[in-house]
Amino acid sequence: MARDLLGRIMVARSAAGDVAVRLTEVEAYAGTDDPASHAFRGRTPRTAVMFGPPGHLYTYFVYGMHWCANVVTGPDGDASAVLLRAGDVIAGRDLAGARRPAVTRPERLTRGPAGLATVLGLDRDASGADLCGPDGRWEIRAGEAVPPERIASGPRVGVAAAAEVALRFWDTAAPSVSDYRVGGRLRRRPGGGPPAIRQNR
DNA sequence: CTAGTGATTAAC
DNA sequence: TTAATCACTAGG
Numbered sequence: 001m002a003r004d005l006l007g008r009i010m011v012a013r014s015a016a017g018d019v020a021v022r023l024t025e026v027e028a029y030a031g032t033d034d035p036a037s038h039a040f041r042g043r044t045p046r047t048a049v050m051f052g053p054p055g056h057l058y059t060y061f062v063y064g065m066h067w068c069a070n071v072v073t074g075p076d077g078d079a080s081a082v083l084l085r086a087g088d089v090i091a092g093r094d095l096a097g098a099r100r101p102a103v104t105r106p107e108r109l110t111r112g113p114a115g116l117a118t119v120l121g122l123d124r125d126a127s128g129a130d131l132c133g134p135d136g137r138w139e140i141r142a143g144e145a146v147p148p149e150r151i152a153s154g155p156r157v158g159v160a161a162a163a164e165v166a167l168r169f170w171d172t173a174a175p176s177v178s179d180y181r182v183g184g185r186l187r188r189r190p191g192g193g194p195p196a197i198r199q200n201r
Numbered sequence: 202c203t204a205g206t207g208a209t210t211a212a213c
Numbered sequence: 214t215t216a217a218t219c220a221c222t223a224g225g
Contacts, residue, residue, distance in 0.1 A: 027220070036220070038209095046209065063221050064206025070220085083220060102223070114221050159220055 001073040002028040002082045002169050007146040009090065011139045012120040019092035019099075019119060021110060022143055023084060024174035027156045028167040029070070031079035035161035039079030049128045050079040057138065059117065059127040066114030069122040071131065071140065085113045085157070085168070086176045111176050146171045 005026050012019045029037040031050070038047045038060065049058045050072055058070040058081050074080030087110045089096045096109060096119045103109050110116045117123070120138070131140050150173050153166040170177045 029220075038220075041210080044210070060220080061208055062219055064208075064219090066206095066221050068220065085220090104223085108223080112221065156220070 001071075001080075002026045002167070003146075003148075003151055005071065005082055005084075005140070006151060006169060006171050007143045009141045009143040010084070010087065010120060011141060012092075012122070013137055013139075014095075014121050016098075017092055017095045019096050019121070020090050021087035021096075021116065021120060022090050022174075023087045025086035025168070025170040025177045027083040027085055028073075028169070029081050029083060030167070031074060031081075036156060036159040037079065037081070039081075043079075047079065050081050052076060052128075055130060055132040057122065057126050057129045057131060059122055059124065061124065062114070067117045067123040068113040069117045069120070069126065083113055084116055086111050086170070086174070087116055088174060088176050089119065107176065146173075 005023050008023050010021050010023060012021075029039070031037055031039045032042065034040055039050050043051050046060065047058070049056055050070070052072065053076045054072050054074060056072045058072055059067050061067055068083060070081040070083045072081050089110055097103070099118050099121065100109060100115060103115070108115065110119050122138070126138065129138055131138055150171055151169055152172045153169050155163050155166060156168045
């Protein structure tokens, strides 16, 4: 599902206008089996939505400042989800920028999960929202599929646990991908883009 | 590199 | 009740 979400269009509607983003970077979290997942410790009030049916948003607040957003992907009872990490704005650029007035470097506007969530208007109130429902405040549409050879993978960003699994996926043709981190440590990005996972360390 | 910030959780 | 942790960002 993480690979499938790359290239899709997330539309966020609001009274102030609409923003549409083409997803370029995501991370998979494998539910209760995954020590890096918020669901690893079982169902809690915060994570309950991840244990519900797929196609819903799971948002969480982190570091006292930021909201990040996931799409619940597993069947009902399975807490799998995919974190939305970066995208390219394809509609509503003015509104997107207005939602992040502190951003000075344009390339950072939708790079990183918290910034992306802010641009899409995703916070506490969005958690549990049905992406396939009739209200359609947030919706994920089919986009131009990313060819498999353009999809790279590597360790997830900012997670110390299970750093060896390559569950982060991104479109190598997109500029809007996060800096490369492993286990919370920042690494270089050879060639201007994050490297695919290495065979041995 | 690092300050900034508060919800969430488990342990007591 | 406390204390540790945290799927991060912006500026330098």
